[in-house]
Amino acid sequence: MTHGRILFGGDYNPEQWPEETWYDDVRLMKDAGVNSVTLGVFSWAKLEPHPGAREFGWLDRLMDLMHAGGIGVVLATPTSSPPPWMGRLHPDTLPRDEDGRTEWWGGRQHFSHSSATYRRYAAAVTEDLAARYAGHPALTMWHINNEYCTYDYGDEAAAAFRRWLRDRYGTLDALNTAWGTAFWSQGYDSWDGILPPRRAHYLKNPGQVLDFRRFTSDALLECFLAERDIVRRHTPHTPVTTNFMPLWSGQDGWRWAEEEDVVSVDLYPDPRDPLGAQYGALVQDLTRSQARGPWMLMEQAAGPVNWRGANHPKPRGLNRLWSLQAVARGADAVCYFQWRQSRQGAEKFHSGMVGHAGERGRTFQEIKRIGAELREIGGEVAGTRLTAGVAVLHDWHSWWATDQDGRPSTHVGYPDVLRAWHRALWEAHLTADFAHPEHDLTAYRLVVVPQLYLLTDAAIDNLLAYVSGGGTLVCGFLTGIADEDDRIRPGGMDARLRGLFGIRTLHEWWPLEPGETVECEGGLRGTLWSEEIEAAGTADETVPYRGGELDGLPAVLRRGRAWYVSTLPEPEALRALLARVAAGAGVHPPLDGLPAGVEAVRRGELLFLLNHGREPVTVDVPGTHRDLLTGAAVTGRTTLGRYGVAVLKP
Structure with a gap:
C-alpha cells in the first residue's frame, strides 16, 4: 500500500476555494510533508451539474497540480452525496425512515441503496471518472463513496428486502419458522405481505429486525461492489478502499473487509474522554484485524469536531500522540478530515490540518512536526506487522440481535461491554487482535469473548475445538444464548458451552440497575449483570457471590482452560483477572513495571x-x-x- 513510507495527508476539498488558493495549498502540503490527498468525495454536483453533464476540467487541473507537487491522489467516487437535481427529478432515489418520511437533499447520504435510478447514475459517473483518470500518474488509490450508513424503509427497499429473503430462505414456511411468526399471529401467506420493520404499535418481530439489518449491510455492499468493479476494470492494479466508521453497527465489517484491498477507518475519540486513547486502541485493533495487516487511518481530527455538545480542541501534543498510537497499532497511513478548514457549510467549525488561524496557527505547526516524524520513521515502520497472543471475538450479527427491545436489560449495551473488556486488556498492556467467532483461532494463546449473545453452531464448535486444542478461553455473560435466528437455545445457554464451563443449570438472569453492584468473594465487585448459575461437579474453580439472592452461587467459574464470568467486574478486577489468566496462558506485556498511563x-x-x-x-x-x-x-x-x-x- 505504501511502498516503504507512511501516507500522510487528508481529504482535500478544493472546490470550496478559489483556484489561486490551490497553489498555496500545494506549498503548505509540501512544507508539512503531505504525500497523499483524497479528492472528489463530495464533488458530484461539481462533476455533474445537471443530468448527464460532465465537468472534469477543474479536476484535470487538480490532478496535474498534485502530480507536479509530488502528492499522490486517493480519488473518490462522489456517490455518497447526490446532487439536488437527482432527488428533485427522481424522488425514488431518496430514502424513507421507518415512519415513511422522506429524507430530502440538503445534507448528505440522501440516497436509497435499493434505488435502481440511483445505482444507474452512480455507475455512470464512476465509469466516466475511472475512464478519464485510469492512466493519470497522480492516482494511487480509489476511495468508493464515503461512510456507508444509510437505512431505507421505502417501497423499493421493501421489494429488494423480499428478494433478499427469498434468496435466504427459499420458502415462506422456512421464513415463518426462522422469524417465529407463530407468536402474535404474524404468519405470512405471501411474500408481498413482508415489509421492512416500519413503525409498529408495540415491539417488532426480532427475527424481522435482525434480517433487515443483515439485508441493509448487504444492499450497501452491493453498491460498493458495483463501483469497485468498475474502477478495477479500468485500473486492475490500483487498490480500492471505502472508509468505515469506528465501531459502527450498520455494516458486517468482517464481510466488507474481505472485499477491500485496503481497510480504512475514520476515528474521532473525544479529547476530553479520559479513556479516549483506549477507545482509539480498540478501533485500531479492530481495523488492523479486519485488514489482517497494515491499515489506513482515513480520517481523524486535527483539533475539534463539530457534533458534540461542547467541541473541545485537542490539547498541545495530543494529535501527535494519537497519530503515533495508530502507527504503533498497525496504521501505514495517517490522514485527516480535512486539509483546509471550511469557511462555509455544516462543518465550518470542524478543524482542518490548516485551520482558520492559517499556517501560523498551532494546529498547522503540530501537523508539520507529525509529517516530519512520519517521514523519518516510515522506512522502518511501513509494512511491518503486530503479533498478538490474545484474540477478542466480535460479531456484528450478534450485536444486531442484542441491540433490540424486549431484552432482560436495556442497560446492557454491546459496544459498552466490548469496550470494558478491551479496556482491561489495554490497561494490562496486552495487545489483542479481534476475530470472528468462526475464524481460525489456533494462533492465539488466549481468546476472550466479552459477549456474544448469538452464536452459530459452527462458532460454538470452533470454541470447543480451540479449548480442546490447548487454548485458554475467557467468556463473559449472556453468551451462547441464541442461535442464528435469535431463537433461545434450550436451557438458556447452549448445552455444549455449559459443559465446557462446568455449568449444570443456568436458572435465571439477574440484570442490575445502573449503579447497583454485587459483591463476590476476594473483593471482586460485579456491575450491570449477574446470573443464577448452578455449577456442575466438574468445575475446577469458582468465585462465589456474597450476599443477596445469589449468595454462594458462582460469579466466576473455571473448568480446565475455560472460564465463565457471569457479571461485569469493575475495571480493576477485570484487568487483574485477565492479566492472571493471560499469564497462565503464556501471554505477557512487552515490558514489566510500566508507569500508569x-x-x-x-x-x-x-x-x-x-x-x-x-x-x-x-x-x-x-x-x-x-x-x-x-x-x-x-x-x-x-x-x-x-x-x-x-x-x-x-
Missing part, C-alpha cells in the same frame, strides 16, 4: 512507548535502543514528556 506496543522489532498523561514519566527499558524519533541512544531507561512518544529500535 504509559502504553507499550511492539510492531515488528520496534517498541512504541506512549505517555497518555500530562506529566513526564520515566520508563525502564532493558538493553540498548535507538529512538527513531530523536536519533538518541536509549540505555536502560527513557523519559517521556507530556503526551510523549518514543519509537525504540534494538
